[in-house]
Structures are given as structure tokens and as C-alpha cells.
Amino acid sequence: MDLRERDRAVLWHPCTQMQDHERLPPIAIRRAHGVWLEDEHGRRYLDAISSWWVNLFGHAHPTISAAVCRQAQDLEHVLLAGFTHEPAVALAERLIEMSPAEPENKKRLTRCFYADNGSTAVEVALKMSFHYWRNRGDTRKTRFIALENAYHGETLGALAVSDLPLYRESYGPLLMDVIRAPSPDCYHRKPGEGWGAYSARRFEPLARLLERHADEVCAVIIEPLVQCAGGMRMYHPVYLERLRAACDAVGVHLIADEVAVGFGRTGSMFACEQAAVSPDFLCLSKGLTGGYLALGAVLTTDEVYGAFYGDFASRIAFLHSHSYTGNPLACRAALATLGLFDERPVLEHNRLLARTMATATAHLHDHPHVAEVRQTGMIVAIELVKDKVHRVPYPWQERRGRIVYVHGLSRGVLLRPLGDVIYFMPPYVITEDEIRLMAEVATEGIERATAE
Numbered sequence: 001m002d003l004r005e006r007d008r009a010v011l012w013h014p015c016t017q018m019q020d021h022e023r024l025p026p027i028a029i030r031r032a033h034g035v036w037l038e039d040e041h042g043r044r045y046l047d048a049i050s051s052w053w054v055n056l057f058g059h060a061h062p063t064i065s066a067a068v069c070r071q072a073q074d075l076e077h078v079l080l081a082g083f084t085h086e087p088a089v090a091l092a093e094r095l096i097e098m099s100p101a102e103p104e105n106k107k108r109l110t111r112c113f114y115a116d117n118g119s120t121a122v123e124v125a126l127k128m129s130f131h132y133w134r135n136r137g138d139t140r141k142t143r144f145i146a147l148e149n150a151y152h153g154e155t156l157g158a159l160a161v162s163d164l165p166l167y168r169e170s171y172g173p174l175l176m177d178v179i180r181a182p183s184p185d186c187y188h189r190k191p192g193e194g195w196g197a198y199s200a201r202r203f204e205p206l207a208r209l210l211e212r213h214a215d216e217v218c219a220v221i222i223e224p225l226v227q228c229a230g231g232m233r234m235y236h237p238v239y240l241e242r243l244r245a246a247c248d249a250v251g252v253h254l255i256a257d258e259v260a261v262g263f264g265r266t267g268s269m270f271a272c273e274q275a276a277v278s279p280d281f282l283c284l285s286k287g288l289t290g291g292y293l294a295l296g297a298v299l300t301t302d303e304v305y306g307a308f309y310g311d312f313a314s315r316i317a318f319l320h321s322h323s324y325t326g327n328p329l330a331c332r333a334a335l336a337t338l339g340l341f342d343e344r345p346v347l348e349h350n351r352l353l354a355r356t357m358a359t360a361t362a363h364l365h366d367h368p369h370v371a372e373v374r375q376t377g378m379i380v381a382i383e384l385v386k387d388k389v390h391r392v393p394y395p396w397q398e399r400r401g402r403i404v405y406v407h408g409l410s411r412g413v414l415l416r417p418l419g420d421v422i423y424f425m426p427p428y429v430i431t432e433d434e435i436r437l438m439a440e441v442a443t444e445g446i447e448r449a450t451a452e
């Protein structure tokens with residue numbers, strides 16, 4: 001049996017209707033280097049989406065690979081309860097030092113709690129926030145405010161604060177009840193209205209919800225600047241600025257889920273920096289290990305940490321755990337990845353790449369079936385619609401985005417659209433020529449997908 005047959009006999013793939021594989025079997029990758037994946041027949045695919053946004057500096061990066069290999073020879077894993085190790089401590093120090101702080105350190109993140117992926121980082125933040133209020137004697141706070149079109153992961157707590165019907169519909173009865181606020185997503189702004197004005201206007205309903213529900217709300221959870229899984233929908237930092245001030249005013253936590261946008265994706269190291277705010281909880285994962293190993297981290301404040309600190313008998317400890325919490329190999333991969341930001345001016349270089357991505361996609365603004373080409377830093381999204389003037393989407397059953405996906409594969413570019421939103425979120429080692437190739441293949445795919 002070849003690998004595909006063996007796969008079909010035993011594997012169940014994530015985020016996949018397995019029947020689709022009858023017509024388009026999974027591609028067997030045997031190695032990868034830089035932005036290129038190579039399949040079992042030697043065919044190459046440019047990884048335009050950083051393998052679900054985890055890869056920052058290319059596949060099989062020699063520095064990260066060497067760091068993980070060295071670590072594997074000394075200590076592969078030890079439980080982090082009752083024990084500690086250099087990689088976990090050094091990474092916590094590093095993350096705290098680089099985390100977004102507010103002017104004059106009004107709010108600072110000083111503690112790192114490890115999880116093992118993005119969803120579990122979100123679970124940790126939700127539980128910690130709720131538990132903080134409870135430890136403080138405020139048992140009325142049991143709810144969360146989350147945004148429309150949000151995505152925070154697929155475990156039940158993370159799914160509850162998410163808002164994408166595709167992922168949550170089937171599980172409705174299992175999910176906690178969340179207060180939903182309108183999204184600041186600028187796709188829906190009026191013609192001629194700027195991003196700043198629109199996002200500021202969209203903050204108003206949330207301001208009212210906060211005033212009305214502050215007594216029962218633990219935290220507001222958001223994806224700063226880009227709602228990624230929700231179709232790479234983008235908004236202005238003014239929204240974060242106002243949200244931070246409003247949360248402070250009414251005594252509600254702010255959870256910033258930077259699982260997807262952290263580590264330079266939006267142009268700054270963390271998206272929160274663009275609004276000069278610091279959250280009460282910062283959730284990190286994905287790019288944290290450069291795409292090598294599963295690791296999550298939640299950074300929080302002294303204030304939160306202090307509410308859990310006391311005599312064991314007081315029963316205020318945070319007893320949450322995952323077996324692989326703070327895994328040494330993953331922490332080492334993260335340290336090596338963050339080290340690469342020190343070696344060269346990555347964010348500066350990304351500005352050049354971002355400009356090239358803008359130029360390479362500029363012609364699509366006028367395409368009759370492109371509603372919008374939008375960009376925040378290293379993320380570019382192209383939204384296909386049936387009717388450009390009224391922004392009427394294609395019926396989802398037509399799966400137009402999938403036509404682009406299939407075309408991309410035939411031309412050696414991995415584009416995995418979110419519905420009818422084609423996007424680029426490449427590793428930072430992509431060249432300008434590769435950006436142009438990516439845009440050319442996407443354009444061909446869009447032509448094909450919108451031809452009739």
C-alpha cells in the first residue's frame with residue numbers, strides 16, 4: 001500500500017470532510033525547507049500560509065533544529081509541577097521582557113503560565129480570569145464578552161467564545177452562554193469611511209454592554225487587529241485603546257488572544273503594541289516555537305498572580321495542568337525562534353516584504369469579483385464575492401475558494417482559503433520573487449474560480 005492508501009485506512013484529518021479525500025487525497029510531504037514543502041514525488045509547494053500560521057522563519061531552520069536536537073539529548077521532558085528547567089525559565093523571562101507594556105508601565109505582564117497549544121492557552125486565560133474574581137470574593141462574575149466573527153480555538157471553552165457557525169453550530173448545547181458584541185471588522189464600513197472612524201463607532205455597543213454587564217462579566221476576549229479564522233477581517237487599533245480604557249473603568253479583564261497575530265504578523269511584535277495597551281492576559285502559541293512544536297503560554301499580571309497566592313488550605317491555587325506543560329523541547333524551539341529576531345532586523349525586513357505583497361496584489365482591487373484586498377503587516381486577504389457592488393457573497397455550497405486551492409496546488413502554491421477569502425500569511429523568509437509567484441498563482445486561481 002502506498003502512503004495515501006495507508007492514510008485512508010487509519011487517519012482522520014483535522015478540519016476535513018473526509019469524503020473530500022476521495023477526489024483530492026492528502027498530499028504526502030516528505031521534507032520541507034524554507035518556504036517550500038516537498039512531496040513524495042519531489043513536487044514542491046510554496047507554503048503561503050505558514051502551515052496554519054505557525055511557521056515564522058521557514059521549515060527545517062538549521063538554528064531551531066539544532067537547538068531542539070541538543071535539548072533532546074539532555075532532557076526531553078519533565079513534569080513542571082514540583083520541578084523546573086532552564087528552557088522553561090529562560091523562555092518565561094524572555095516573553096515577559098518582550099511583552100507589550102503600557103506607557104510608564106501602568107499595566108505589565110510579569111507571570112508566565114504554560115499550556116500546550118492555542119486553545120488550551122485560551123482555556124487557561126478564561127479559567128484564570130473567572131477564578132481571580134472568585135478568589136477576590138466576587139462570585140457574581142461568571143460570564144465573558146466576546147466578539148462576533150471571533151475564533152479562539154476548538155476546545156469547549158474556546159469554542160464557546162468563538163462565533164463561527166461552521167465550527168460551533170453542532171456543539172451549541174454544550175457551550176457556555178457568552179455575551180456577544182459587534183465586531184469592529186472594517187469590511188462592513190460605509191463607502192468613504194476610514195478604518196479608524198469605523199472601528200471607533202463599532203466600539204460604542206461594546207461600551208454599553210460593559211456598562212450594563214460589568215457586574216457579571218469576568219473578561220472581554222478579543223483577537224487584536226485581525227480576526228484570522230473569521231476570514232482575515234481587520235480593524236483599527238483605536239478599538240483596542242478604547243476597550244482597554246473601558247475595561248479598566250468598570251473592572252473587567254481584557255484577554256488578548258495573540259495566538260495567530262503574535263510575533264510580528266501584524267507589523268509589530270505583538271498587535272497590542274499598535275494601541276500601546278497591555279492586556280490582563282496575553283495568549284500565545286503558533287509562531288512561538290517557529291512552527292516546530294506545540295506550546296502555549298499565557299502571560300498575566302502580578303495582580304492576578306497575587307490573587308492565587310496563599311496558604312494551601314485557603315484553596316485558592318490555580319490547579320489547572322496539562323501533561324506537556326512547558327515541555328523543554330518546545331521551550332528550546334521557542335528560545336531559538338526568538339533568538340532569530342535578535343540576529344537580524346526581522347520586523348524592518350517584513351515591512352519591505354509587506355510592501356511587495358501590497359504591490360503584487362494591487363491589480364486585484366479592480367477585479368470584478370474581488371470585494372476587497374486588505375492588509376495588516378504580513379497578512380494580505382482577498383475577499384471574493386458574487387456581486388462586487390452590493391458585496392453579495394457566493395453561495396457557500398459553490399466552494400469557490402476551493403477552486404483557488406486546487407489551482408494553487410496544481411501550480412505548486414499552498415493557498416488554503418478561508419471560505420472565499422484567499423490570503424497570504426507566509427514565513428518571513430519568503431523572497432520578493434516568491435511573493436510575486438504566490439500572487440500570480442492566486443490571481444490565476446481567482447480568475448478560474450470566478451469565471452462563471
Ligand code: PMP
Nearest residue numbers: 117118119151152153257259260
Ligand atoms: N486563537 C486564535 C486566534 C487562533 O487563530 C487559533 C488557531 N487558529 C487558536 C486560538 C487555537 O489554537 P490551536 O489550534 O493551537 O488550538
